[in-house]
Amino acid sequence: MPKITDIGTAGAANAAIGGVPTLYYFDFASKGRGEVLRLFFEDSGIAFKDHRWSSPFYKDKIMKVYNRRPSDLRSFEERNKEMDDAKRANVNPVGSLPYLDLNGKILTQSYPLLRYLSGKLGKYDGKTAEEKYFVDIICDLVIDWRTKFVDTAFVTDKNGLNQNEDGHPFQNHKTFSMLKFIKGVEGQLAASPYGGPFVLGETCTYADFVLFQQVHDENAFGGIHDTLAESAPRISALYKAVAARPNVAAYFASARYYD
Numbered sequence: 001m002p003k004i005t006d007i008g009t010a011g012a013a014n015a016a017i018g019g020v021p022t023l024y025y026f027d028f029a030s031k032g033r034g035e036v037l038r039l040f041f042e043d044s045g046i047a048f049k050d051h052r053w054s055s056p057f058y059k060d061k062i063m064k065v066y067n068r069r070p071s072d073l074r075s076f077e078e079r080n081k082e083m084d085d086a087k088r089a090n091v092n093p094v095g096s097l098p099y100l101d102l103n104g105k106i107l108t109q110s111y112p113l114l115r116y117l118s119g120k121l122g123k124y125d126g127k128t129a130e131e132k133y134f135v136d137i138i139c140d141l142v143i144d145w146r147t148k149f150v151d152t153a154f155v156t157d158k159n160g161l162n163q164n165e166d167g168h169p170f171q172n173h174k175t176f177s178m179l180k181f182i183k184g185v186e187g188q189l190a191a192s193p194y195g196g197p198f199v200l201g202e203t204c205t206y207a208d209f210v211l212f213q214q215v216h217d218e219n220a221f222g223g224i225h226d227t228l229a230e231s232a233p234r235i236s237a238l239y240k241a242v243a244a245r246p247n248v249a250a251y252f253a254s255a256r257y258y259d
Contacts (some may be wrong), residue, residue: 006049010047013044017046018120020048021049026052026053030257033097036110039248040209115206125206138211190249208242214237
């Protein structure tokens, strides 16, 4: 069954985005794409409802409904009115998580969500066209990185997401593709005119949370922190700076954060 928790008190940030969103994601501890949104909400002060599905429930209930029931042409909002937890996968045409329900409006796809919410808040995405472009560069690099990470660590099929029993692809990721992406992101950060510790110098952006979470999850599945300070000092400094932000640090110190 889902675990549902009300997080925070609605304030100015909620007024800016138009309400209190419900985040639907796996109960995958403090990992994954959904955790990036949680970090964003925590840092920006957005109160939200955290709706977590356990992996067995998602696979046994939701994916069975998604696989059985064909998509139709009704809007997300129309489908949302009749849903219970065993039907909600149909909200997203590809049956994936996370997604947000904001006053009955369904918002899907992790990274467009971050850009959308940043625009509503008027921060976290840069002020000039050049800043927005650079934030997108870092975010898109990490999207490619996470795709490779997920595709080697897990197997996705009609039953949902499962650990990849063949360890060879993920081992290749750790010894090759992960290092390639670390080098690429580090190179972009080191060569940027903005300095550090964040993607835009002293200004934190949504891309900082995206990169932070990727490093966090890589570490949870094999560990890269020990080599980052030497091989990727800009990424290492960014990781520490995100973890030290007051609202993020308070979240990490709470019982709501767990690995």
